[in-house]
Amino acid sequence: MPSLKEVRNKIVSVGSTMQITSAMKMVSAAKLKRAQDAITQMRPYANKLKEILENVSASVDASENVYARDGKVKNVLIMGVSSNRGLAGAFNSNVIKKVNSLIQNEYADCSVTVVPVGKKVEDAFRRTKYYISGLEIPHHNNHLFDGLSYEKAAPVMEKIMDAFLNKQFDKVVVVYNQFRNAAVQIPTDEQLLPVVATPSSTGAKSQVKQDYIFEPSQEFIVNELIPRSVKTQFYKALLDSFASEHGARMTAMHKATDNAKAMQRDLKIMYNKARQASITKEILEIVGGAEALKG
Numbered sequence: 001m002p003s004l005k006e007v008r009n010k011i012v013s014v015g016s017t018m019q020i021t022s023a024m025k026m027v028s029a030a031k032l033k034r035a036q037d038a039i040t041q042m043r044p045y046a047n048k049l050k051e052i053l054e055n056v057s058a059s060v061d062a063s064e065n066v067y068a069r070d071g072k073v074k075n076v077l078i079m080g081v082s083s084n085r086g087l088a089g090a091f092n093s094n095v096i097k098k099v100n101s102l103i104q105n106e107y108a109d110c111s112v113t114v115v116p117v118g119k120k121v122e123d124a125f126r127r128t129k130y131y132i133s134g135l136e137i138p139h140h141n142n143h144l145f146d147g148l149s150y151e152k153a154a155p156v157m158e159k160i161m162d163a164f165l166n167k168q169f170d171k172v173v174v175v176y177n178q179f180r181n182a183a184v185q186i187p188t189d190e191q192l193l194p195v196v197a198t199p200s201s202t203g204a205k206s207q208v209k210q211d212y213i214f215e216p217s218q219e220f221i222v223n224e225l226i227p228r229s230v231k232t233q234f235y236k237a238l239l240d241s242f243a244s245e246h247g248a249r250m251t252a253m254h255k256a257t258d259n260a261k262a263m264q265r266d267l268k269i270m271y272n273k274a275r276q277a278s279i280t281k282e283i284l285e286i287v288g289g290a291e292a293l294k295g
Contacts, residue, residue, distance in 0.1 A: 007271040018260035025253035028246045035243035046236040053229045057195045069194040077169040081176035082118035083245040091248035092120040098187040117141040153235045176237045177244035185244035
């Protein structure tokens with residue numbers, strides 16, 4: 001059995017750790033409320049805009065829509081969105097696993113390039129052959145989460161769209177954690193480019209309405225609204241990931257605090273047992289000494 005001093009030091013150490021995890025849980029809970037409000041307000045607008053412009057894009061002639069592309073996919077750009085910090089459970093590892101799964105399965109026959117958004121996914125792919133090379137695409141995007149805003153996200157997506165228009169990539173996919181609630185975050189991959197109509201829930205091709213009245217013109221919609229929609233989808237993915245990060249960290253710190261309480265309780269029981277054993281030993285030594293003096 002460990003000495004009383006060792007057990008006492010462990011109790012103090014666990015108590016200090018419990019205070020840290022409890023404080024981190026409270027901070028994440030406060031940030032989660034603002035992040036959750038932002039994504040719940042943004043998601044209906046982004047989804048409806050995407051649905052409308054996908055249908056409009058499908059109704060526009062392919063030669064006039066530079067953001068729609070047919071043919072075999074050879075070069076794929078995957079944007080992996082993680083966090084800059086850890087202590088969030090499986091939040092970051094789920095994104096990394098999802099990106100690796102896409103590389104090994106769905107895009108096994110393609111040339112894949114990974115653009116990291118967040119320090120953790122950058123650390124995972126920095127030394128691999130999939131890491132982005134060249135100066136056209138932004139490399140270090142960790143700053144996007146320092147005061148997350150549309151103004152910061154839009155320039156990054158503009159450079160990605162320029163690379164797509166220059167036919168450097170045939171497909172652009174973003175991988176992120178979709179926020180459901182504080183305890184549930186779903187790893188999701190979403191195609192940003194090319195813009196295609198979404199299949200219906202029955203599995204059939206989406207029924208695109210052809211009776212659109214374009215104002216001012218089809219060219220304006222393609223050149224202005226579709227890029228704005230793509231930037232909005234990317235910004236929505238960042239908001240989803242930001243809310244998911246704080247939800248995952250709050251849940252992880254809550255569990256860590258509960259585990260610390262249980263460990264502290266077990267250590268106190270161990271301390272009391274060790275203290276009782278020490279007292280019993282001292283009593284036995286006193287009684288033994290007294291009996292020896294009598295003899």
